[in-house]
Amino acid sequence: MSKVTVIIDGREIKAPAGRKLLWVALENGIYIPNLCAVEEYARPPASCRLCFVQVEGREKPVTSCTLPAADGLAVQTRSPRVDRLVRTAFELLLSDHRLQCASCPANRACELQKIARERKLKLRYGRFPYLQREPAPDDSPQTFAFDPSRCVLCGRCIWADQEVAKIGAIGFSRRGINRSVTTFKDVALAESPCNECGLCVKACPVGALYFKKTAESK
Amino acid sequence: MSTATVAEQYRALRQEAAAAVEALKQKPVVWVGTATCGVAAGALKIKEAFEQEIKERGLDVAVLETGCMGHCYAEPMAIIAKPGHVPLCYGRLDEGLVHRLVVDFLDGDDPGYEYALVALEPNDLFPTFSDFPRGVYEEKMILEQCGFIDPGNMDHYLARDGYAAVAKILEMKPEEVLAEVKAANLRGRGGAGFPAGEKWEACRKAPGEQKYVICNGDEGDPGAFMDRGLLESDPHRVIEGMIICAYAVGASRGYLYIRAEYPKAVERVEGAIARAREKGLLGQSILGSGFSFDLEVFQGSGAFVCGESSALVRSMEGKMGIPEVRPPRLAESGFRGCPTVLNNVKTFAYVPAIIMKGADWFRSTGTAGSPGTAVFSLVGKVNNTGLVEVPMGTTLRQLIFDVGEGIPGDKKFKAAQIGGPSGGCLPEAMLDVPIDFDSLQEAGAIMGSGGLVVLNEDDCMVAVARYFLEFTQHESCGKCTFCRLGTRHMLDILTDISRGKGSLESLELLQELCEDVRDGSLCNLGKTAPNPVLTTLRYFRDEYEAHILEGRCPSLMCKDLIVYYIEPKKCSKLCNVCVGSCPTEAIYTRDDGLKAINQEKCVKCDNCLKTCPVEYNAVIKLSPPSLLAEKEGKSK
Numbered sequence A: 001m002s003k004v005t006v007i008i009d010g011r012e013i014k015a016p017a018g019r020k021l022l023w024v025a026l027e028n029g030i031y032i033p034n035l036c037a038v039e040e041y042a043r044p045p046a047s048c049r050l051c052f053v054q055v056e057g058r059e060k061p062v063t064s065c066t067l068p069a070a071d072g073l074a075v076q077t078r079s080p081r082v083d084r085l086v087r088t089a090f091e092l093l094l095s096d097h098r099l100q101c102a103s104c105p106a107n108r109a110c111e112l113q114k115i116a117r118e119r120k121l122k123l124r125y126g127r128f129p130y131l132q133r134e135p136a137p138d139d140s141p142q143t144f145a146f147d148p149s150r151c152v153l154c155g156r157c158i159w160a161d162q163e164v165a166k167i168g169a170i171g172f173s174r175r176g177i178n179r180s181v182t183t184f185k186d187v188a189l190a191e192s193p194c195n196e197c198g199l200c201v202k203a204c205p206v207g208a209l210y211f212k213k214t215a216e217s218k
Numbered sequence B: 001m002s003t004a005t006v007a008e009q010y011r012a013l014r015q016e017a018a019a020a021v022e023a024l025k026q027k028p029v030v031w032v033g034t035a036t037c038g039v040a041a042g043a044l045k046i047k048e049a050f051e052q053e054i055k056e057r058g059l060d061v062a063v064l065e066t067g068c069m070g071h072c073y074a075e076p077m078a079i080i081a082k083p084g085h086v087p088l089c090y091g092r093l094d095e096g097l098v099h100r101l102v103v104d105f106l107d108g109d110d111p112g113y114e115y116a117l118v119a120l121e122p123n124d125l126f127p128t129f130s131d132f133p134r135g136v137y138e139e140k141m142i143l144e145q146c147g148f149i150d151p152g153n154m155d156h157y158l159a160r161d162g163y164a165a166v167a168k169i170l171e172m173k174p175e176e177v178l179a180e181v182k183a184a185n186l187r188g189r190g191g192a193g194f195p196a197g198e199k200w201e202a203c204r205k206a207p208g209e210q211k212y213v214i215c216n217g218d219e220g221d222p223g224a225f226m227d228r229g230l231l232e233s234d235p236h237r238v239i240e241g242m243i244i245c246a247y248a249v250g251a252s253r254g255y256l257y258i259r260a261e262y263p264k265a266v267e268r269v270e271g272a273i274a275r276a277r278e279k280g281l282l283g284q285s286i287l288g289s290g291f292s293f294d295l296e297v298f299q300g301s302g303a304f305v306c307g308e309s310s311a312l313v314r315s316m317e318g319k320m321g322i323p324e325v326r327p328p329r330l331a332e333s334g335f336r337g338c339p340t341v342l343n344n345v346k347t348f349a350y351v352p353a354i355i356m357k358g359a360d361w362f363r364s365t366g367t368a369g370s371p372g373t374a375v376f377s378l379v380g381k382v383n384n385t386g387l388v389e390v391p392m393g394t395t396l397r398q399l400i401f402d403v404g405e406g407i408p409g410d411k412k413f414k415a416a417q418i419g420g421p422s423g424g425c426l427p428e429a430m431l432d433v434p435i436d437f438d439s440l441q442e443a444g445a446i447m448g449s450g451g452l453v454v455l456n457e458d459d460c461m462v463a464v465a466r467y468f469l470e471f472t473q474h475e476s477c478g479k480c481t482f483c484r485l486g487t488r489h490m491l492d493i494l495t496d497i498s499r500g501k502g503s504l505e506s507l508e509l510l511q512e513l514c515e516d517v518r519d520g521s522l523c524n525l526g527k528t529a530p531n532p533v534l535t536t537l538r539y540f541r542d543e544y545e546a547h548i549l550e551g552r553c554p555s556l557m558c559k560d561l562i563v564y565y566i567e568p569k570k571c572s573k574l575c576n577v578c579v580g581s582c583p584t585e586a587i588y589t590r591d592d593g594l595k596a597i598n599q600e601k602c603v604k605c606d607n608c609l610k611t612c613p614v615e616y617n618a619v620i621k622l623s624p625p626s627l628l629a630e631k632e633g634k635s636k
Ligand SMILES: Cc1cc2nc3c(=O)[nH]c(=O)nc-3n(C[C@H](O)[C@H](O)[C@H](O)COP(=O)(O)O)c2cc1C
Pocket: B187, B188, B189, B190, B191, B192, B193, B194, B196, B216, B217, B218, B219, B220, B221, B304, B305, B306, B307, B308, B309, B310, B342, B343, B344, B345, B347, B449, B523, B524, B525
């Protein structure tokens, strides 16, 4: 693939033409918040709406996971408009996320905490009150559990299940505010085709899917 | 293999059809409007009544079905065409009137002018549609035949030069067809107004053997029924447009995506496809030209978001109807990954006339940027509801006050909600805005697919914004953060305001959140969902402030901010109707014989206000509720 030069925050970076800007930035140590991105998708889901950047010459921020690298493309990872959208998207996600970092298995390894740290956002319910939906957890598998009240609907677990492990135990179901990660027909994971390979748990950027603590690891 | 040329084959078909239609004209015909609007008003009973009465009298009269004429307020309607008389249209029919018409007109010779609504041909005796005030503004490019032909009988379409455009393009080069549609600057009627010619050209140029043409008949906007009307009343016109498109882009298969809640449209379109196939206008080598194209109906689940192009295609592929990022556009990678053209029902319906009459003809109507006509379903607080077609550039004022003949009662116009849940509310000061894609966008609304709801002084703008947002919030697919959660918080804030629990800060937050949902959402559902809120905030901020600062709903509509009160001065002690109408027995008789409401029990159902006889009109609504103490203090 031919190489092009893009300019991210003033830095000239060589990148394969057409590679999505998010990956170019991350690989070069420039952090852009993201949750749903998986580079191998033929079409990025672009659903978390966190990876906005400001493209020179364009008024509205665009998602970097869908922005192909082209010669001379110049972007800023921060601008007042980018910061505003990222803050709102982040606060919206938090408003549907049961925030209890101290007792969360993902504490300190959580992507939400990283975004908050990088962008100086508060890990507290802010302008948007907590929706308190708290759907029931599923701890039927032996080795791991799923707590949907922490799920940010990034879909990385589904990618791992369907495209990496090639099992097809889970997928998105329901619409609108009720969208969720479930098994086919909502059966417990233990009754689904899941073979507990654990790839989905490793893919989860937050504490929604987590390994159960075994006696030895305690 | 037939050796007749395309033109010869077409001429033969047309002649046969014309002869059949001519034969029909020799005897009297009753046409009953049986589109969904007619049926809802009882058209099937009316049709039966005609048939029954005619049979009883042993008359030789044909009773046929036709579609919607766009005068839905006057349904059920029928046209009587009797040789020797001008065809007359009768509205608001009931069985008694049917009896009179059969006895006096069909059996006798008295057309009963006093019952007729309009004549369908120019004459000296009776006015025609063009003599109506709305006739001055209306110009029918695509609704021309709706309500005047039998959609179930293809001869009627053929006899009026139907499919002539197909015969014509089959002898043109696809590039020439494309050039004509491009020159016409036909903009998509499904909402966004994207130029159809450009879309077709992109699809034509896209590499790929297999290409598809899809017609978007999802029509998810609440209150919109133009696409349904067209599909039910003149299905061949849409099919003809699709054949022309297929020829121009090089597609061999097409689908009409129609929501399953439109059974009548599905039935009529399927019937029309079958008949077109029989006549060699669909299928292998159309009219012997060597060009093959076939069509099928796909019944959609009816979700609003499935009307969005990528979601529609996904749902046709058997996946969840959820939008995807663009590019690639459908023209490059659409149905089953093949280049696909997706256009709205109305967009396709313009095409045959553009081919026959030319791009210049099309562009001579409407505005420079938005040529042609606009089709609206006019509903709400307006005298003449129904389907209307006016040139682009007609003002909202003309549409509402001339075509729609204004607001019923002595009520005052408040706003026009245009473009459905993705559209906006425009106030009186914007009535002179011309209706075209660009002017509406500038005003904060959108053309949408053409819903126009007229609102009057009794409509609370906070409640209206809430109503539309509730719809979009419910219809959000939930994929992206802004739409899934943003619309939910917007709705919560609006609900609080309508309950008098808002604050000026929450109003600011609402404005900011609307802007972020608009700028941050993945697809156009989320991007446009804030429009009803943003426009009401822009044009009716005082109403929001009244709710917040005074706990008052100026339109007396928000239940939490009103109380019902019986004015002692007006109440007739002798009447008891309100007492009986109250479902919770909240109304009691005071010692002095006057009625009064026990506020603790009142559930604000509005029954007492509706039932109190007009000569008293003693029940009123008060807002804010604190006015009650004042009133009661005085009356003691
Ligand atoms: C949420 C949503 C719903 C839509 N619903 C419809 C619909 O019911 N009918 C329609 O023709 N277009 C609808 N559209 C627009 C389509 O995505 C697409 O732009 C249109 O069908 C293209 O046809 P046109 O260019 O002829 O307008 C909708 C768009 C969105 C975002």
